[in-house]
Amino acid sequence: EAGVVQSPRYKIIEKKQPVAFWCNPISGHNTLYWYLQNLGQGPELLIRYENEEAVDDSQLPKDRFSAERLKGVDSTLKIQPAELGDSAVYLCASSSTGDEQFFGPGTRLTVL
Amino acid sequence: DAKTTQPTSMDCAEGRAANLPCNHSTISGNEYVYWYRQIHSQGPQYIIHGLKNNETNEMASLIITEDRKSSTLILPHATLRDTAVYYCIASPLSGSARQLTFGSGTQLTVLP
Numbered sequence: 001e002a003g004v005v006q007s008p009r010y011k012i013i014e015k016k017q018p019v020a021f022w023c024n025p026i027s028g029h030n031t032l033y034w035y036l037q038n039l040g041q042g043p044e045l046l047i048r049y050e051n052e053e054a055v056d057d058s059q060l061p062k063d064r065f066s067a068e069r070l071k072g073v074d075s076t077l078k079i080q081p082a083e084l085g086d087s088a089v090y091l092c093a094s095s096s097t098g099d100e101q102f103f104g105p106g107t108r109l110t111v112l
Numbered sequence: 113d114a115k116t117t118q119p120t121s122m123d124c125a126e127g128r129a130a131n132l133p134c135n136h137s138t139i140s141g142n143e144y145v146y147w148y149r150q151i152h153s154q155g156p157q158y159i160i161h162g163l164k165n166n167e168t169n170e171m172a173s174l175i176i177t178e179d180r181k182s183s184t185l186i187l188p189h190a191t192l193r194d195t196a197v198y199y200c201i202a203s204p205l206s207g208s209a210r211q212l213t214f215g216s217g218t219q220l221t222v223l224p
Contacts, residue, residue, distance in 0.1 A: 004155070031209045042199055042214025043156065050209070091155050098209040103155030 002026065004104035006092050012110045018080035021107045025073070025094030032069055033101065034077050035091040043091050049075065079109075087111045114139040114202035121219040124194075130187040132218055134200030137181040145176060146203045146212065147185045149196040156199065156214075159185065190222045 005024040013019050025032050030051050035043035046065070048056040051072035060067065064083070069075040079086055089106040117135040124130040136145065147159040160167055160174045162183075167174045173186040187194055199217040203210045 040216070042197075042216055043212075044214070045212070048209060093155070095209060098205070099161065100158040101156075101210070101212060103157070105153075105155055 004092055004094055004102055006090075006104035006107055008107055009105060010108050010110075012112065013082055014112050015084055016081040018078065019082050019109060020079075021077045021090050021092075021109075023075045023077070023092030023104060025075070025092070026096075026102055029094035029096045029102070030072065031095045031098065032075050033093040033095075034067060034075070035093065035103075037089040037091055037106070039088075046077070082109075082111045084111050114143055116200045116202055116215055118198075118200050118215065118218045120216070121221070123221050123223055124187075124190045126192060126222050126224050127189055130190040130194065130220060130222070132185040132187075132198050132200075132220065133182065134185070135182045136200070136202045139180055139202045140204070143202040143204050144210070145174065145180075145183050146201040146210070147172070147174065148199045148201065148212075148214075149194075150199070150217070151193075151196045159198075161203075190220075192222050192224060194220065195222045196220060 007022050032049040034046040037043040047060045047067050049069045052069050067077045089108050091106045093101040093103040095101045114136050144161050144163050146161040148156040150156045160172050162174045176183045197217040199214050
């Protein structure tokens with residue numbers, strides 16, 4: 001069974017530029033999560049989808065961050081414009097039963 | 113969500129049992145205890161979870177005290193590949209999904 005796929009694995013951009021991250025969850029998983037992980041800290045939830053509906057986006061900074069999950073499968077997380085403080089690892093996870101979340105390898109973003 | 117407290121770091125000799133403690137003295141009745149680990153440059157990986165009873169799977173054992181205020185994750189025969197950050201999480205249900213609030217975890221280093 002293929003795991004959660006994320007791309008790109010690494011991204012370096014200059015501040016004020018836009019950036020997008022893509023996630024393909026495990027087939028059949030209806031719940032999808034985006035997390036942000038700063039260096040030396042645990043992941044923090046940004047948004048959770050149940051199928052195509054964002055059911056928890058309370059921690060998503062909506063002035064510059066946006067996300068979508070069209071057709072309830074793949075998802076894209078976008079930052080526009082990026083700031084220096086956005087440098088972090090962005091993790092995607094998916095689950096089916098809710099008991100166990102499967103995480104992708106993450107996208108490491110560096111904003112210069 | 114109940115806060116969990118873990119030691120910042122621990123060492124363990126290869127082949128010996130690794131016992132990772134976690135304090136969750138304010139855990140509520142509907143919160144499960146979850147353990148995840150994160151190997152360097154990878155996404156978190158589910159290990160085990162439990163509510164009241166002790167649990168065992170192919171990776172580890174989870175011992176929860178009778179008053180549920182603390183727990184211990186046991187890796188029976190630690191290997192070098194078990195070197196990782198281990199997260200203990202008290203997780204409530206949020207809708208149909210488990211809500212994971214990660215702390216800073218315990219850095220376990222398995223020594224040869």
